[in-house]
Amino acid sequence: MSDTTHFQYCQKLVVIDPVTDSVLLARRKGEADYDSVYSLIGGKMETTDGSILDAIRREKEEEIGKAAIIAIAEALSYNVLFKKKDGNSMILPHFYAEYQGGEIELNDEYSDYLWLPKDQLESFSPMIETIPEAVRWATEIGELVKKGEGLTRL
Known part of the structure; x- marks a missing residue:
């Protein structure tokens, strides 16, 4: 019997504005597991990366635009295993990310942000x-x- 498990690597950015002591959350739109739920930005690594x-960098630019400037601590990560509804x-x-300025321009994966x-x-x-963790x-x-x-x- 063959049991194939598929893993996706999906990096997330915990974008914190140190001036307001707040975190960037974006509301997912049309997502199978978390539609209309606020999440952190980020997405799946692609074979072309x-x-x-x-x-x-690609996910940040796709999801919140090039105008938003953040800096990340790339050598450290907090890792979570997530089991999707599709198995x-x-x-x-x-990754820790510090917001440094610029306009947030969401792509069509999100309906709004705060x-x-x-x-x-x-x-x-x-x-x-x-x-929260x-x-x-x-x-x-x-x-x-x-x-x-x-x-x-970035």
């Missing part, structure tokens, strides 16, 4: 349930890489 950083699994590495103050995460809904992790990492050290600008 030259590296994980290339995939992160496949996803490995979701979450900057949610981190102190409102526990009571906010509808949101993917793993977000990922934001706690990212906040700790952000403290370690303050003042732009260890960050790559």
Whole structure:
């Protein structure tokens, strides 16, 4: 008997605005597992991506545009295993990203976005349930890489 398991690598960005102490959330549109639910931005790595950083940059530009400037701590990730409704699994590495300015221009995968103050995460809904823990992790990492050290600008 052959049991084939498919994994997708789907990087997520925990984009934090250090000025407002808030996190960027975008409402998914037309997504099988989380339609109309707020999520972090990011997406699947493609075979044409030259590296994980290339995939992160591509997804960032596709989902929130080139005008939005962020910097990420690319060497560290918070990893989550997600089992999709279709039976496949996803490995979701979450990367700390610091918002540095510029306009957010969502693509058609999302219906809207918001900057949610981190102190409102526990009571906010509808949101993917793993977000509060990922934001706690990212906040700790952000403290370690303050003042732009260890960050790559996208």
